[in-house]
Amino acid sequence: xxxxxxxxxxxxxxxxxxxxxxxxxxxxxxxxxxxxxxxxxxxxxxxxxxxxxxxxxxxxxxxxxxxxxxxxxxxxxxxxxxxxxxxxxxxxxxxxxxxxxxxxxxxxxxxxxxxxxxxxxxxxxxxxxxxxxxxxxxxxxxxxxxxxx
Numbered sequence: 001x002x003x004x005x006x007x008x009x010x011x012x013x014x015x016x017x018x019x020x021x022x023x024x025x026x027x028x029x030x031x032x033x034x035x036x037x038x039x040x041x042x043x044x045x046x047x048x049x050x051x052x053x054x055x056x057x058x059x060x061x062x063x064x065x066x067x068x069x070x071x072x073x074x075x076x077x078x079x080x081x082x083x084x085x086x087x088x089x090x091x092x093x094x095x096x097x098x099x100x101x102x103x104x105x106x107x108x109x110x111x112x113x114x115x116x117x118x119x120x121x122x123x124x125x126x127x128x129x130x131x132x133x134x135x136x137x138x139x140x141x142x143x144x145x146x147x148x149x
Contacts, residue, residue, distance in 0.1 A: 014040055014081045021074040026064045029077050030057045033088075040081045040140070047141045052086075055119050059088045059136050062112040067092035071131060085121060085137050093131040 016036045020029045033056050041048040060077060067075040071094035080087040100113045117123045122137035 014044060014046075015078060017076060017078040019074045019076055020064055021068070023065070023068055026061055026068070029060050029064050032077070033057050033060045033079060036079050036081075037086070040086075046081065049141055052138060052140055052142075056086055056088060056138055059116050059119065059138065060090075062116050063088065063090040063134055063136070066098060066112065067094075070094050070096070070098075081140065084141065085139050087135050087137050089133055089135040091128065091131060091133045095127050095131050097125045097127075097132065098134065 014036075016032065018029065018032055020026065034053060037048050037053045037056060040046045056079075060079075064075060064077060067090055071092035073093050075093075076089075076091040078087075078089045078091075080089070098113055100117060101107070101110055103114060116136055119138065120136040121139055121142075122135070124135050126133045126135075
């Protein structure tokens, strides 16, 4: 796996990206995230909690599932590790921002983004000339499942 520095303004930035299309590619994207974080830990010596790897894989899966469901064509996934966090970004062709519904325990389904927002330190949606980019920021060492405990 290639880990390239795509952001000159960030010290020790490590990045990987890939293009994915269709539900079968989502498993490959989760695997890319797992291998990238293993490299961040083993090759580059940065601390990464095992639970962080699980959360990043969940976020990758959710963002790409939504892109596959609501935007035609391929999506771009980028993972950037720097400053003690990993940014998970997905670009797709649909400019419409996602609907993040309020918590509702009686609703069946459509809880994915609600979970992503809860687990992430940051969550942004940016329109682009060809669609949108959604970015979730996850801390490498704080345990997102226990609120950093």
